[in-house]
Amino acid sequence: MEDQLIRDTKLYTRWAIGLSLVLIAILPGIMFLTGYVYSVTFFKGWVCLAFVWLTIGALFITIRPMIELYKEYKK
Structure with missing residues (x-):
């Protein structure tokens, strides 16, 4: 392990x-x-992409351990 x-x-x-x-x-x-x-539209898109990336990363970091813990308790 x-x-x-x-x-x-x-x-x-x-x-x-x-x-x-x-x-x-x-x-x-x-x-x-x-x-x-950089145009304003491109910059807005870049910032939105960064926020989406951060949100997905935060959700993954938060939810994944809970799923693994659930699977471990289920055994």
Whole structure:
């Protein structure tokens, strides 16, 4: 069980770092380097996407442990 936890921790840490780099640095960096001018509509869309991403992440972090606890008690 301990080995599985260590493997999962490494996997999810890599995913978190990778997604953070892509969403925070690479995508905006590409748009900056190409000289793209942000319109108000594009900025609103980007902010809405960020809020949706945060909401889904918060729900997953909150609900997933409860589901696992339920499954564990069910056994």
